[in-house]
Amino acid sequence: MSEIWSYLSRGELVWLTATLMAYLCGDWAFRASGRSPLVNPVLVAVLILSGVLMVTGTSYPTYFEGAQFVHFMLGPATVALALPLWAHHGRVARVLVPMGAALLVGSVVAMGSALALGWALGLPMDVLVSLAPKSATAPVAIGITEELGGLPNLTAVLVILTGIIGAIIVTPLLNGLGFTDYRARGFAVGVAAHGIGTARAFQVNEVAGTFSGIGMGLNAVLTAVLAPVVVRLFL
Amino acid sequence: MIGSIVILLSFQLAGEVIARGFGLPIPGPVIGLVLLVAALWLRPALEDTMRPLTSTLLGHLSLLFVPAGTGIVGNLDTVRDSGLALLVVLVVSTALAIVAGAWVFAVLARRFAPEDGR
Numbered sequence: 001m002s003e004i005w006s007y008l009s010r011g012e013l014v015w016l017t018a019t020l021m022a023y024l025c026g027d028w029a030f031r032a033s034g035r036s037p038l039v040n041p042v043l044v045a046v047l048i049l050s051g052v053l054m055v056t057g058t059s060y061p062t063y064f065e066g067a068q069f070v071h072f073m074l075g076p077a078t079v080a081l082a083l084p085l086w087a088h089h090g091r092v093a094r095v096l097v098p099m100g101a102a103l104l105v106g107s108v109v110a111m112g113s114a115l116a117l118g119w120a121l122g123l124p125m126d127v128l129v130s131l132a133p134k135s136a137t138a139p140v141a142i143g144i145t146e147e148l149g150g151l152p153n154l155t156a157v158l159v160i161l162t163g164i165i166g167a168i169i170v171t172p173l174l175n176g177l178g179f180t181d182y183r184a185r186g187f188a189v190g191v192a193a194h195g196i197g198t199a200r201a202f203q204v205n206e207v208a209g210t211f212s213g214i215g216m217g218l219n220a221v222l223t224a225v226l227a228p229v230v231v232r233l234f235l
Numbered sequence: 236m237i238g239s240i241v242i243l244l245s246f247q248l249a250g251e252v253i254a255r256g257f258g259l260p261i262p263g264p265v266i267g268l269v270l271l272v273a274a275l276w277l278r279p280a281l282e283d284t285m286r287p288l289t290s291t292l293l294g295h296l297s298l299l300f301v302p303a304g305t306g307i308v309g310n311l312d313t314v315r316d317s318g319l320a321l322l323v324v325l326v327v328s329t330a331l332a333i334v335a336g337a338w339v340f341a342v343l344a345r346r347f348a349p350e351d352g353r
Binding site: 019020022023026027040041042043045046047051053054059060061063064067068070071073074075076077078079080081082083084085086087089091094095097098099101102103105106107109110114117118121122123124127131135137138139140143149151153154156157158159160161162163164165166168169170173174177178179181183184185187188189191192194195198199202209215217220221224225 | 242243244246247250259260262263264265267268269271272274275276282285286288289292293294295296297298299300301302303304305306307308309310313317320321322323324325326327328329331332333334335336337338339340341342343344347348
Protein backbone atom coordinates (compact mmCIF):
# COMPACT_ATOMS: atom_id res chain seq x y z
CA MET A 1 0.00 0.00 0.00
CA SER A 2 2.67 2.48 1.00
CA GLU A 3 4.66 1.45 -2.06
CA ILE A 4 1.74 2.21 -4.33
CA TRP A 5 1.29 5.55 -2.57
CA SER A 6 4.96 6.52 -2.83
CA TYR A 7 4.82 5.73 -6.55
CA LEU A 8 1.56 7.59 -7.19
CA SER A 9 2.25 10.64 -5.00
CA ARG A 10 5.27 11.49 -7.12
CA GLY A 11 3.22 11.31 -10.31
CA GLU A 12 0.98 13.87 -11.95
CA LEU A 13 -2.22 11.81 -11.96
CA VAL A 14 -2.84 12.00 -8.21
CA TRP A 15 -2.44 15.77 -7.92
CA LEU A 16 -4.39 16.60 -11.04
CA THR A 17 -7.26 14.42 -9.81
CA ALA A 18 -6.99 15.87 -6.30
CA THR A 19 -7.17 19.42 -7.68
CA LEU A 20 -10.35 18.67 -9.62
CA MET A 21 -11.91 16.83 -6.69
CA ALA A 22 -11.11 19.63 -4.26
CA TYR A 23 -12.69 22.12 -6.67
CA LEU A 24 -15.82 19.94 -6.97
CA CYS A 25 -16.04 19.95 -3.16
CA GLY A 26 -15.65 23.73 -3.15
CA ASP A 27 -18.29 24.15 -5.83
CA TRP A 28 -20.64 21.78 -4.00
CA ALA A 29 -20.14 23.67 -0.73
CA PHE A 30 -20.85 26.95 -2.53
CA ARG A 31 -24.12 25.61 -3.91
CA ALA A 32 -25.09 23.91 -0.65
CA SER A 33 -24.67 27.26 1.13
CA GLY A 34 -27.27 28.78 -1.20
CA ARG A 35 -24.51 30.43 -3.29
CA SER A 36 -23.20 32.45 -0.35
CA PRO A 37 -20.20 34.62 -1.28
CA LEU A 38 -18.61 33.60 2.03
CA VAL A 39 -18.24 30.01 0.84
CA ASN A 40 -15.79 30.77 -1.95
CA PRO A 41 -15.02 27.67 -4.08
CA VAL A 42 -11.32 28.61 -4.50
CA LEU A 43 -10.89 29.09 -0.77
CA VAL A 44 -12.52 25.76 0.07
CA ALA A 45 -10.44 23.91 -2.54
CA VAL A 46 -7.17 25.55 -1.42
CA LEU A 47 -7.86 24.69 2.23
CA ILE A 48 -8.59 21.05 1.36
CA LEU A 49 -5.48 20.68 -0.82
CA SER A 50 -3.20 22.47 1.66
CA GLY A 51 -4.39 20.07 4.34
CA VAL A 52 -3.79 17.04 2.12
CA LEU A 53 -0.29 18.25 1.13
CA MET A 54 0.68 18.87 4.74
CA VAL A 55 -0.70 15.55 6.01
CA THR A 56 1.00 13.57 3.24
CA GLY A 57 4.23 15.59 3.47
CA THR A 58 4.08 16.48 -0.23
CA SER A 59 6.06 19.52 -1.41
CA TYR A 60 4.39 22.23 -3.44
CA PRO A 61 6.63 21.69 -6.52
CA THR A 62 5.63 18.00 -6.54
CA TYR A 63 1.97 18.94 -6.30
CA PHE A 64 2.33 21.54 -9.04
CA GLU A 65 3.74 18.96 -11.50
CA GLY A 66 0.21 17.56 -11.66
CA ALA A 67 -1.75 20.76 -11.09
CA GLN A 68 0.08 22.65 -13.84
CA PHE A 69 -2.38 21.35 -16.45
CA VAL A 70 -5.18 23.20 -14.68
CA HIS A 71 -2.98 26.27 -14.09
CA PHE A 72 -2.12 26.35 -17.80
CA MET A 73 -5.77 26.91 -18.73
CA LEU A 74 -5.63 30.44 -17.22
CA GLY A 75 -4.20 31.68 -20.54
CA PRO A 76 -6.88 30.24 -22.85
CA ALA A 77 -9.57 31.31 -20.33
CA THR A 78 -8.30 34.89 -20.56
CA VAL A 79 -8.56 34.74 -24.37
CA ALA A 80 -12.08 33.28 -23.97
CA LEU A 81 -13.20 36.50 -22.24
CA ALA A 82 -13.37 37.89 -25.79
CA LEU A 83 -16.78 36.24 -26.23
CA PRO A 84 -18.76 37.98 -23.47
CA LEU A 85 -16.87 41.17 -24.34
CA TRP A 86 -17.97 40.88 -27.97
CA ALA A 87 -21.54 40.03 -26.98
CA HIS A 88 -21.79 43.24 -24.90
CA HIS A 89 -19.54 45.50 -26.98
CA GLY A 90 -22.27 48.09 -27.49
CA ARG A 91 -22.66 48.62 -23.75
CA VAL A 92 -18.90 48.69 -23.31
CA ALA A 93 -18.32 51.31 -26.03
CA ARG A 94 -20.71 53.74 -24.32
CA VAL A 95 -18.77 53.83 -21.06
CA LEU A 96 -15.16 54.13 -22.20
CA VAL A 97 -14.62 57.31 -20.15
CA PRO A 98 -16.04 55.90 -16.87
CA MET A 99 -13.98 52.75 -17.44
CA GLY A 100 -10.73 54.62 -17.99
CA ALA A 101 -11.23 56.78 -14.89
CA ALA A 102 -12.31 53.86 -12.68
CA LEU A 103 -9.35 51.80 -13.91
CA LEU A 104 -6.82 54.48 -12.99
CA VAL A 105 -8.37 55.18 -9.58
CA GLY A 106 -8.94 51.51 -8.71
CA SER A 107 -5.45 50.45 -9.74
CA VAL A 108 -3.66 53.27 -7.90
CA VAL A 109 -5.77 52.81 -4.75
CA ALA A 110 -5.13 49.05 -4.78
CA MET A 111 -1.36 49.47 -5.00
CA GLY A 112 -0.95 52.66 -2.97
CA SER A 113 -3.14 51.61 -0.03
CA ALA A 114 -1.46 48.19 0.20
CA LEU A 115 2.04 49.67 0.25
CA ALA A 116 1.13 52.47 2.69
CA LEU A 117 -0.67 50.16 5.10
CA GLY A 118 1.93 47.39 4.81
CA TRP A 119 4.70 49.90 5.51
CA ALA A 120 2.81 51.28 8.51
CA LEU A 121 2.41 47.74 9.89
CA GLY A 122 6.14 47.16 9.55
CA LEU A 123 6.21 44.52 6.81
CA PRO A 124 9.71 43.77 5.50
CA MET A 125 10.82 45.33 2.21
CA ASP A 126 10.77 42.18 0.06
CA VAL A 127 7.23 41.41 1.25
CA LEU A 128 6.12 44.98 0.41
CA VAL A 129 7.50 44.69 -3.12
CA SER A 130 5.74 41.32 -3.52
CA LEU A 131 2.51 42.96 -2.33
CA ALA A 132 2.45 45.79 -4.89
CA PRO A 133 1.04 43.93 -7.95
CA LYS A 134 -1.46 41.84 -5.92
CA SER A 135 -4.52 43.05 -7.83
CA ALA A 136 -3.18 42.03 -11.25
CA THR A 137 -3.84 38.56 -12.63
CA ALA A 138 -1.37 35.90 -11.41
CA PRO A 139 1.07 35.47 -14.33
CA VAL A 140 1.41 39.23 -14.81
CA ALA A 141 1.85 39.94 -11.09
CA ILE A 142 4.56 37.27 -10.83
CA GLY A 143 6.43 38.79 -13.77
CA ILE A 144 6.26 42.25 -12.18
CA THR A 145 7.57 40.97 -8.84
CA GLU A 146 10.49 39.22 -10.51
CA GLU A 147 11.41 42.46 -12.25
CA LEU A 148 11.22 44.48 -9.01
CA GLY A 149 13.17 41.98 -6.91
CA GLY A 150 10.30 40.64 -4.77
CA LEU A 151 9.37 37.04 -3.97
CA PRO A 152 7.45 35.50 -6.92
CA ASN A 153 6.02 32.57 -4.93
CA LEU A 154 4.71 34.90 -2.25
CA THR A 155 3.18 37.18 -4.88
CA ALA A 156 1.30 34.22 -6.38
CA VAL A 157 -0.25 33.50 -2.98
CA LEU A 158 -1.02 37.18 -2.25
CA VAL A 159 -2.68 37.50 -5.67
CA ILE A 160 -4.93 34.51 -5.03
CA LEU A 161 -5.79 35.70 -1.49
CA THR A 162 -6.63 39.16 -2.88
CA GLY A 163 -8.93 37.52 -5.41
CA ILE A 164 -10.65 35.39 -2.77
CA ILE A 165 -11.06 38.37 -0.41
CA GLY A 166 -12.44 40.55 -3.22
CA ALA A 167 -14.87 37.82 -4.28
CA ILE A 168 -16.09 37.38 -0.71
CA ILE A 169 -16.53 41.06 0.21
CA VAL A 170 -17.71 42.62 -3.06
CA THR A 171 -21.39 41.69 -2.87
CA PRO A 172 -22.08 42.63 0.79
CA LEU A 173 -19.82 45.70 0.52
CA LEU A 174 -21.42 47.21 -2.59
CA ASN A 175 -24.95 46.18 -1.55
CA GLY A 176 -24.36 47.93 1.76
CA LEU A 177 -23.20 51.11 0.02
CA GLY A 178 -26.16 51.00 -2.38
CA PHE A 179 -24.38 50.48 -5.71
CA THR A 180 -26.87 49.05 -8.21
CA ASP A 181 -25.01 49.50 -11.52
CA TYR A 182 -23.73 46.04 -12.50
CA ARG A 183 -21.19 47.56 -14.87
CA ALA A 184 -19.60 49.55 -12.03
CA ARG A 185 -19.75 46.63 -9.61
CA GLY A 186 -18.22 44.15 -12.05
CA PHE A 187 -15.56 46.49 -13.37
CA ALA A 188 -14.40 47.49 -9.88
CA VAL A 189 -14.03 43.91 -8.67
CA GLY A 190 -12.18 42.94 -11.87
CA VAL A 191 -9.66 45.75 -11.33
CA ALA A 192 -9.22 45.01 -7.61
CA ALA A 193 -9.51 41.21 -7.58
CA HIS A 194 -8.70 39.98 -11.13
CA GLY A 195 -9.96 36.55 -12.29
CA ILE A 196 -11.37 35.31 -8.98
CA GLY A 197 -13.36 38.53 -8.70
CA THR A 198 -14.44 37.96 -12.30
CA ALA A 199 -15.50 34.38 -11.53
CA ARG A 200 -17.60 35.79 -8.68
CA ALA A 201 -19.07 38.49 -10.95
CA PHE A 202 -20.14 35.85 -13.49
CA GLN A 203 -21.90 33.99 -10.64
CA VAL A 204 -24.00 37.10 -10.05
CA ASN A 205 -24.73 38.50 -13.50
CA GLU A 206 -23.31 38.25 -17.05
CA VAL A 207 -23.02 42.02 -17.49
CA ALA A 208 -21.07 42.23 -14.22
CA GLY A 209 -18.88 39.35 -15.37
CA THR A 210 -18.18 40.96 -18.72
CA PHE A 211 -17.15 44.27 -17.20
CA SER A 212 -15.13 42.44 -14.57
CA GLY A 213 -13.21 40.63 -17.31
CA ILE A 214 -12.44 43.95 -18.98
CA GLY A 215 -11.33 45.43 -15.65
CA MET A 216 -9.03 42.48 -15.06
CA GLY A 217 -7.48 42.69 -18.54
CA LEU A 218 -6.95 46.45 -18.38
CA ASN A 219 -5.50 46.35 -14.88
CA ALA A 220 -3.05 43.62 -15.87
CA VAL A 221 -1.63 46.13 -18.35
CA LEU A 222 -1.81 49.19 -16.10
CA THR A 223 -0.25 47.41 -13.10
CA ALA A 224 2.68 46.33 -15.29
CA VAL A 225 3.22 49.98 -16.21
CA LEU A 226 2.52 51.60 -12.82
CA ALA A 227 3.97 49.13 -10.28
CA PRO A 228 7.64 50.07 -10.87
CA VAL A 229 6.75 53.77 -10.54
CA VAL A 230 4.63 53.34 -7.39
CA VAL A 231 7.17 51.04 -5.71
CA ARG A 232 9.99 53.51 -6.39
CA LEU A 233 7.88 56.37 -5.01
CA PHE A 234 7.21 54.50 -1.78
CA LEU A 235 10.34 52.53 -1.01
CA MET B 236 -14.85 21.49 -29.55
CA ILE B 237 -11.30 20.70 -30.67
CA GLY B 238 -11.60 23.45 -33.27
CA SER B 239 -12.53 25.95 -30.57
CA ILE B 240 -9.60 24.87 -28.41
CA VAL B 241 -7.24 25.35 -31.35
CA ILE B 242 -8.67 28.83 -31.94
CA LEU B 243 -8.16 29.85 -28.29
CA LEU B 244 -4.61 28.48 -28.19
CA SER B 245 -3.72 30.07 -31.54
CA PHE B 246 -4.87 33.50 -30.41
CA GLN B 247 -2.95 33.11 -27.16
CA LEU B 248 0.11 32.08 -29.14
CA ALA B 249 -0.23 35.06 -31.46
CA GLY B 250 -0.58 37.29 -28.38
CA GLU B 251 2.59 35.84 -26.82
CA VAL B 252 4.53 36.30 -30.08
CA ILE B 253 3.43 39.95 -30.35
CA ALA B 254 4.12 40.67 -26.65
CA ARG B 255 7.64 39.16 -26.80
CA GLY B 256 8.41 40.39 -30.32
CA PHE B 257 7.67 44.02 -29.50
CA GLY B 258 8.77 43.82 -25.85
CA LEU B 259 5.33 44.99 -24.67
CA PRO B 260 4.44 45.01 -20.94
CA ILE B 261 1.02 43.55 -21.89
CA PRO B 262 0.48 39.84 -21.13
CA GLY B 263 0.19 37.60 -24.21
CA PRO B 264 -3.29 36.23 -23.36
CA VAL B 265 -4.66 39.80 -23.04
CA ILE B 266 -3.38 40.61 -26.54
CA GLY B 267 -4.93 37.30 -27.67
CA LEU B 268 -8.25 38.46 -26.17
CA VAL B 269 -8.12 41.72 -28.16
CA LEU B 270 -7.23 39.85 -31.37
CA LEU B 271 -10.14 37.44 -30.83
CA VAL B 272 -12.57 40.36 -30.39
CA ALA B 273 -11.28 41.71 -33.72
CA ALA B 274 -11.80 38.28 -35.31
CA LEU B 275 -15.37 38.11 -33.95
CA TRP B 276 -16.02 41.54 -35.46
CA LEU B 277 -14.79 40.30 -38.86
CA ARG B 278 -16.59 36.92 -38.62
CA PRO B 279 -19.55 37.07 -36.20
CA ALA B 280 -20.41 33.42 -36.98
CA LEU B 281 -17.39 32.46 -34.87
CA GLU B 282 -19.39 33.31 -31.77
CA ASP B 283 -21.82 30.40 -32.13
CA THR B 284 -18.97 27.98 -32.84
CA MET B 285 -17.02 28.95 -29.74
CA ARG B 286 -19.81 29.56 -27.21
CA PRO B 287 -20.02 26.00 -25.82
CA LEU B 288 -16.30 25.86 -24.98
CA THR B 289 -15.94 29.41 -23.66
CA SER B 290 -19.10 29.13 -21.52
CA THR B 291 -17.76 25.96 -19.89
CA LEU B 292 -14.33 27.49 -19.36
CA LEU B 293 -15.61 30.77 -17.92
CA GLY B 294 -18.26 28.95 -15.87
CA HIS B 295 -15.43 27.22 -13.99
CA LEU B 296 -12.93 30.07 -13.94
CA SER B 297 -12.50 29.58 -10.17
CA LEU B 298 -10.98 26.13 -10.69
CA LEU B 299 -8.04 27.56 -12.62
CA PHE B 300 -6.80 29.55 -9.60
CA VAL B 301 -6.67 26.57 -7.26
CA PRO B 302 -3.11 25.40 -8.14
CA ALA B 303 -1.60 28.88 -7.59
CA GLY B 304 -3.58 29.36 -4.37
CA THR B 305 -2.34 26.08 -2.95
CA GLY B 306 1.14 27.68 -3.13
CA ILE B 307 0.36 28.99 0.34
CA VAL B 308 1.81 25.73 1.74
CA GLY B 309 5.17 26.77 0.24
CA ASN B 310 5.04 30.11 2.09
CA LEU B 311 4.15 29.05 5.62
CA ASP B 312 7.17 30.92 7.06
CA THR B 313 5.89 34.25 5.77
CA VAL B 314 2.38 33.38 6.93
CA ARG B 315 3.74 32.66 10.42
CA ASP B 316 5.80 35.88 10.56
CA SER B 317 3.50 38.42 8.90
CA GLY B 318 0.25 36.58 8.20
CA LEU B 319 -2.04 38.78 10.29
CA ALA B 320 -0.55 42.05 9.01
CA LEU B 321 -0.79 40.76 5.43
CA LEU B 322 -4.43 39.76 5.92
CA VAL B 323 -5.30 43.23 7.27
CA VAL B 324 -3.49 44.89 4.35
CA LEU B 325 -5.21 42.69 1.75
CA VAL B 326 -8.72 43.10 3.17
CA VAL B 327 -8.49 46.88 3.68
CA SER B 328 -6.77 47.71 0.39
CA THR B 329 -9.01 45.41 -1.67
CA ALA B 330 -12.14 46.92 -0.09
CA LEU B 331 -10.85 50.46 -0.71
CA ALA B 332 -9.98 49.66 -4.35
CA ILE B 333 -13.40 48.09 -5.02
CA VAL B 334 -15.31 51.01 -3.50
CA ALA B 335 -13.14 53.66 -5.19
CA GLY B 336 -13.42 52.00 -8.60
CA ALA B 337 -17.17 51.34 -8.36
CA TRP B 338 -17.83 54.89 -7.14
CA VAL B 339 -15.87 56.59 -9.95
CA PHE B 340 -17.47 54.32 -12.57
CA ALA B 341 -21.03 54.78 -11.25
CA VAL B 342 -20.79 58.55 -10.96
CA LEU B 343 -19.41 58.98 -14.50
CA ALA B 344 -21.66 56.31 -16.05
CA ARG B 345 -24.72 58.24 -14.85
CA ARG B 346 -23.67 60.99 -17.28
CA PHE B 347 -22.79 58.75 -20.25
CA ALA B 348 -25.14 55.73 -20.36
CA PRO B 349 -27.36 55.55 -17.27
CA GLU B 350 -29.77 52.92 -18.63
CA ASP B 351 -27.30 50.12 -19.35
CA GLY B 352 -26.36 49.14 -15.83
CA ARG B 353 -29.21 46.88 -14.73
